[in-house]
Amino acid sequence: MTIAVPAELADRRTFKFDMTWPVMFGFMAVLCVLIVLPISWLVYYSLTAVDPVTQARSFTLDQFRTLFSDPEFVDPLITTVIIAVSSSIACCVIAAPMGWLVARTDMPMTRTIRALVTASFVTPPFLGAVAWEILAAPNSGLLNKLFRLVTGAPQDEHLLNIYSLPGLIFVIACYTFPYVFVLIANALDRIPSDLEDASAMLGGTAWDTARRITVPLALPALLAGALIAFLQAMILFGSPAILALPAGFHTMTTKIWSLFQYPPKPELAAAASLPLLVLTVILLRGQAMILGRKGYTVVGGKGAEPRLIKLGWWLVPAALFVTIVLMLPVFLPYFALFNAAFSPIATTLVTPFNATMHNIYFTFFELSSTKVALKNTFLLGAMSATIGTLLALVISYLTARQAVRGHRVLAFLATAPIAIPGIVLGVGLFLSYTRPPLVLYGTLWILLIAYITIELPAAYQQLQSAFKSVHPELEEASRMLGASRLRALRDVTAPLLRTSVLATWCFIFVSTIRELSAAVMLFTSETKVVSVLIFDLKESGDLGAISVLGISMLVLTFIVVVGVSRIPGFGAGTRLRNT
Amino acid sequence: MTSNFTRRGVLKGGTALTAATVLSAPVRAQVTAQVTAQVTSKAPPASAVTPALIEAAKKEGKAVWYTSVDLPLAERVARSFEAKYPGVSLRVERTGAERVFQRIGQEYGSKIHAVDIVNSSDAAHLIVWKRQGILDPYVPEDVAKHYSDEHKDADGQFASFRVFLCPIAYNTNLVKKEDAPKSYADLLDPKWTGKIVKAHPSYSGTILTATYQMSRDIGWPYFEKLAQQKIMQVQSASDPPKKLALGERAIMADGVEYVCFQLKEKGDPVDLVYASEGTPLIIGPNAIFKNAPNPNAARLVQSYMFSAECQQVCIDAGGLRSAHALTKEKPGRTPLKSIKLMKDDAAAVEKESENLKKRYTQLFKV
Numbered sequence: 001m002t003i004a005v006p007a008e009l010a011d012r013r014t015f016k017f018d019m020t021w022p023v024m025f026g027f028m029a030v031l032c033v034l035i036v037l038p039i040s041w042l043v044y045y046s047l048t049a050v051d052p053v054t055q056a057r058s059f060t061l062d063q064f065r066t067l068f069s070d071p072e073f074v075d076p077l078i079t080t081v082i083i084a085v086s087s088s089i090a091c092c093v094i095a096a097p098m099g100w101l102v103a104r105t106d107m108p109m110t111r112t113i114r115a116l117v118t119a120s121f122v123t124p125p126f127l128g129a130v131a132w133e134i135l136a137a138p139n140s141g142l143l144n145k146l147f148r149l150v151t152g153a154p155q156d157e158h159l160l161n162i163y164s165l166p167g168l169i170f171v172i173a174c175y176t177f178p179y180v181f182v183l184i185a186n187a188l189d190r191i192p193s194d195l196e197d198a199s200a201m202l203g204g205t206a207w208d209t210a211r212r213i214t215v216p217l218a219l220p221a222l223l224a225g226a227l228i229a230f231l232q233a234m235i236l237f238g239s240p241a242i243l244a245l246p247a248g249f250h251t252m253t254t255k256i257w258s259l260f261q262y263p264p265k266p267e268l269a270a271a272a273s274l275p276l277l278v279l280t281v282i283l284l285r286g287q288a289m290i291l292g293r294k295g296y297t298v299v300g301g302k303g304a305e306p307r308l309i310k311l312g313w314w315l316v317p318a319a320l321f322v323t324i325v326l327m328l329p330v331f332l333p334y335f336a337l338f339n340a341a342f343s344p345i346a347t348t349l350v351t352p353f354n355a356t357m358h359n360i361y362f363t364f365f366e367l368s369s370t371k372v373a374l375k376n377t378f379l380l381g382a383m384s385a386t387i388g389t390l391l392a393l394v395i396s397y398l399t400a401r402q403a404v405r406g407h408r409v410l411a412f413l414a415t416a417p418i419a420i421p422g423i424v425l426g427v428g429l430f431l432s433y434t435r436p437p438l439v440l441y442g443t444l445w446i447l448l449i450a451y452i453t454i455e456l457p458a459a460y461q462q463l464q465s466a467f468k469s470v471h472p473e474l475e476e477a478s479r480m481l482g483a484s485r486l487r488a489l490r491d492v493t494a495p496l497l498r499t500s501v502l503a504t505w506c507f508i509f510v511s512t513i514r515e516l517s518a519a520v521m522l523f524t525s526e527t528k529v530v531s532v533l534i535f536d537l538k539e540s541g542d543l544g545a546i547s548v549l550g551i552s553m554l555v556l557t558f559i560v561v562v563g564v565s566r567i568p569g570f571g572a573g574t575r576l577r578n579t
Numbered sequence: 580m581t582s583n584f585t586r587r588g589v590l591k592g593g594t595a596l597t598a599a600t601v602l603s604a605p606v607r608a609q610v611t612a613q614v615t616a617q618v619t620s621k622a623p624p625a626s627a628v629t630p631a632l633i634e635a636a637k638k639e640g641k642a643v644w645y646t647s648v649d650l651p652l653a654e655r656v657a658r659s660f661e662a663k664y665p666g667v668s669l670r671v672e673r674t675g676a677e678r679v680f681q682r683i684g685q686e687y688g689s690k691i692h693a694v695d696i697v698n699s700s701d702a703a704h705l706i707v708w709k710r711q712g713i714l715d716p717y718v719p720e721d722v723a724k725h726y727s728d729e730h731k732d733a734d735g736q737f738a739s740f741r742v743f744l745c746p747i748a749y750n751t752n753l754v755k756k757e758d759a760p761k762s763y764a765d766l767l768d769p770k771w772t773g774k775i776v777k778a779h780p781s782y783s784g785t786i787l788t789a790t791y792q793m794s795r796d797i798g799w800p801y802f803e804k805l806a807q808q809k810i811m812q813v814q815s816a817s818d819p820p821k822k823l824a825l826g827e828r829a830i831m832a833d834g835v836e837y838v839c840f841q842l843k844e845k846g847d848p849v850d851l852v853y854a855s856e857g858t859p860l861i862i863g864p865n866a867i868f869k870n871a872p873n874p875n876a877a878r879l880v881q882s883y884m885f886s887a888e889c890q891q892v893c894i895d896a897g898g899l900r901s902a903h904a905l906t907k908e909k910p911g912r913t914p915l916k917s918i919k920l921m922k923d924d925a926a927a928v929e930k931e932s933e934n935l936k937k938r939y940t941q942l943f944k945v
Contacts, residue, residue, distance in 0.1 A: 072940075140827040155753060156774070163811065246811050248944045258945075261781050262681035263933055345847070347825050366654040368670040434689045442691035524686055525643060525672040525693050536674055539782065540650055541818035 031413035034453045038428025045270035063271035076250040084233040090173040091180045091229040099184030105309045120329035121178040124514035126238025127550040131333030136160040140347040163247040174329035176232045180225030187221030193307035227287040235421030237517035253423045273424040280419040337547040346543035359544030373533040384451035385508040392459035400467035418457035426521025442524045450518040455508040466500035622735025625723030628882045635875035637666040642876035646698040647676035649817035652897040676700040676784025692870040695877035700863040701784025703929035705737045715867040719882040730902035740865035742900040744836040745789040747852040753829040762855040773809040776828035778816040785816035789859035791928045792921040806942040840898030857921040
């Protein structure tokens, strides 16, 4: 039986406006503005200079000449590379055995360990650096005081000096190793044990199996982790500003930032930003090449649980190792911060006799920036998380379902910001939005743009892999029943992705709160955020107020994370995946 | 560098002036102020705090003070203002004076007018802002009556909110009084290598001003040698005293006197040394901006800050010195008139500022 379709109905279907294309172009345009605009200004500024007489801009390579010949710039560049390489190696040396212990052995309390690693990820690196100042400043540091107390060493001897290149590398590694740990632990989680079983059955010893099966399979993740650690160390601003400047040396990020001090030299800052950008792009290409070969790690098929190795009496040194590793970025720094919050002098141990509420009173009742900064931080965190998640959701849908022809461009644009270090983006956005037609400097919008741009790649990657786990047939059913793409997305896919969406939201929220390098370039007095306020307080040495603010910031973060992790099926550790 | 001296600077010379001339007697000041006002000044007549001003300020409800005064003291001043004038809140936006200057330049460059009142420990900034024509002339009654000529702009655009020194200091647990350095030359002794903390002239107006006065009076070789002493380089001039109190370093090569007083009087192991070569004198003027978003509140704040009441709070609790003739120095502190001072010269600092920062960065690497 055939049903004649009335002509006008068929027509209506043909003429029905498909929202996909405008949405697609809209998003492409948004991404272009977010990324291409600041980068173009950076390049333009780096290659031009203002003629002092005519005020006209003309082409010049002077900035680059200065950059690569003046020791004032060459030294920081070399220092930065040394820091990035060493802290990347340190991260791998620590994270690889720890990841293996957690994923592949019968180590107890692995959930707690993973959660604590997350805690070190949530801790802003600059806060960690301040905490380590309190712990390991050569003369007043708590650990050095303990050292002198135990050994009876004279006053001017010290065990640790945090204001040094090794000190800085150590602190950077403390807050970068979670990236490597999560990559390695996840990779080891996924290595099916049948390959290892096969090796054992063929007569391989445990050592052979490890050497020929497990390590090669985990190697891509380790290398990827090393690259990420390198990148993180290279683009970090807060820790070097806190630890390197007192020691009398610069890294690239602090140098770029210092070029914005009076008298500002935006051209030179732009030029100095570009090597970071280029290095990042190269490294990410390298990472993509390595990860591109990762496919063979899943050949084992479904359901093969990794076989846990029995540690036996090795448990003791293993547990000791893990405890020490977690002491460094989490337990010791938080102890130092809590101590400083209630102590009259940050480096004096709190006792019932000297405990004071002064710092808390000062921070919340006298410090007039606290309220503004907390409000801005919370607002920006929530807005960036919401807008960023929505943006990432739509883009990852379009690319995961290959819904439109340009999806590859879209995917590229969404991941491109990962190559832009925060401080570089800060410079670029400053150059873009302090001039008509769009003067956004001085508003929260410019910070919102910065945060969304910085967080988009991670959000996109998380949601894209989530989309891949939802089979398209459900959407196809919805489409066949006459729903538009957007409706299918809203009514079918979105509910299925709820957990991932919330996890992504949470991830952006946390990352926004701990961001300093872009914010420090873009804030004004009315748009100050907590990270910038802490940095301000650091420069005038108000450690008590920093500790109180830092702890409040973490409580805020903790409340949000707990709020999200109460949703069934979502553990705190999963937020770190794909970062 | 001598060639860059202003005529006035050369006339007054590099000799140290005693405090008696810097803070002249109130009577003479009053007379001269009136004379100047009648003859050359474009300064508006002195304004008292009227009920109408308070009412108008309350309508605005708030004011923003960009300042480089050490944060706890700045907030204390703000809270004491709010206690006196309930209904008007005063928000403190504190960072180093050089940052304040850069921030205001950057904000004004983008037509953001967020600042109402400013205080800078680099008096040269006021010269620049005045030249740019962005300051609002306003003379509080107290300034007209009780501040000497040296401490107020002839055109009524700014006046000295605070006066303080940039001395040497040391941690009394780590250094015995008799071993403490007596002069800048003493700081170059190898026994202090790695034990000195020092603030930065690109951040702090106090340090920039002090660096100018010291390079003029004792010369750059001092800084060249100091740079070899493995100093701990902090940013704010209020940080070195705090590093002393922590016990992190034994000696402070430069930093603000008032935080040293605060710590010392609180019982922390900090004591001051006024170097035999002379001690840099820092003057921190206050001004209102023409484009202040809260013009009436700004005037009320300005009047309050120059009152004897507020100035005495700054002295007693804050450790500052004051140019207000009716204030009293706190007993136990070395009186200003018995200290050998270096001469302040804001105009020269203004000309030299960029050079000073550049040269300093070359020597100290950051």
